[in-house]
Amino acid sequence: MSAPAGAIALHGLTLGYDRHPAVHHLDGTIRPGALLALVGPNGAGKSTLLKGIVGEVPCLDGRIDRPDLAGAIAYLPQSAEIDRGFPLRVLDLVAMGLWRRIGPWRRAAPYRDRLIEALGLVGLVGFEDRPIGTLSGGQFQRALFARLIVQDARVILLDEPFTGVDGRTSADLLRLIGAWHGQGRTIVAALHDLAQVRGHFPETLLLAREPVAWGPTEAVLSPRNLARAQTLSEAWDEDAAICGRAAGETPHAHSHAHGPGHDHPHHHGPAQPHDHRDAP
């Protein structure tokens, strides 16, 4: 199976932290120009998958084929991870998106028009000299989208971009995502609001640690699939699971029995005994 150029191909992908897998055995291709929503219950591995694609979380097993263009992927994490107390102007925050073009030493001044234009596109006209600490949650998210515009990447990954953002802001930003889609960019967004997904995203991956369904949004978000995702993620024991196969465990570690409440309802392919042992 060869993926088209510019696609992101996932091959038997298992991602996790400290050998605790958070995403299991995921296969598929995000084709170039896709507008893909990542949906699933809390802890389903949506953020982990996005972090895996940018290389923040190591692959425990399998691999990801990314487009090998430098700076081809732009990634917007959940905004809680950014230090908003830092004395920085909004324009400087947006100018970070220029890194691929100007690196550590070249001047940003020649790009000022482009930065102002990006701020205009997200509705932050006149905000360029405001410190980032004075922005509201929605305004800050708009500024981060302006940075994405300036980054001008072919692939854009968004991790819950509309959490804590009012309706008008999300509507504006969704329009922006639509425009990016029109320009042929690949967009993957982790989302909670199913109405938003149905309204704006033609393709959906429903995730509950392992893929539940991946395809056209209407088919994926069927009541049956959603119920199954809920059951899968509830059945998962957060602390206990250590993926034996992924970490190359020796057989003796496999002999521990599961407790009665630790029924893991997932399957890992035929003829591949795949055990979990309870963590101490």
Place this chain on the structure above:
Amino acid sequence: MTAILIDGLFGPFLEFGFMRRALVGCLALSLSAPPVGVFLMLRRMSLMSDAMSHAVLPGAAIGFLVAGLSLPAMTLGGLVAGLAVALLAGAVTRSTLIKEDASLAAFYLISLAAGVVLISLRGSQIDLLHILFGTVLALDDPALLLLGGIATITLFGLAALYRPLVMECVDPLFLRTVSRAGGPVHYAFLGLVVLNLVGGFQALGTLLAVGLMLLPAITARFWARDLGGMIPVSVACAMGASVLGLTLSYRADLPTGPAIVLAAGALYLLSMLFGPQGGLVRRFVRARHLEG
């Protein structure tokens, strides 16, 4: 009136060569240490730099054991020890469950105790006092050249690191996704920190080395809104504290290093009260206006 004030402030420097040397040394330190301090503060590493300053001590002490009160030996020893502890603490944090502040606290206690023991092996109480509290009034030519050199390297270094360093502070994850510069930048910055601690160690001694680094930086936060303003304000504040502290120590016969740090501390307290960016008085007045 102004003539008296000027004479009061600058008279000692006109009169005595050792005061001029002390002033030059402190001004050089004031150029380099506060900008580093600004970044330390913004990265929430203020206490970490304090810990690192103590880590310089055993290295300097070993230099002292080998060569007596010799500047090059103690400087080299201090540099090596400071860098080693900074790297070790980072490595311990990454490979064990201990958080960075805890591992630094452990390292700094060990180094401070080891340093004091090492110096006491050979030196007198006076030597120990010199090393702990500095000898700013006895700066010789090599020491001044060292402080000048450190200031030069620091300013050029910060200029080169500025953009990735700011990005590392604000949004390290973003920097990681666009560049691999984050790690090298972090270590280069730690190198500059250690360099300035060694410089501060010459002038203010190991216990107060961070005084001219952190106090002016924290003070600047009350006066400037963004980084471009905070750095010059912090430098100006450190220079003012140097002049004030030196004069004060001359007039009132106070120990010099602590006098300089106290002057910086006084500027900090005044700024905390009257600074336009979140100063207490202003906040209080604002609140009354809003209520009325």
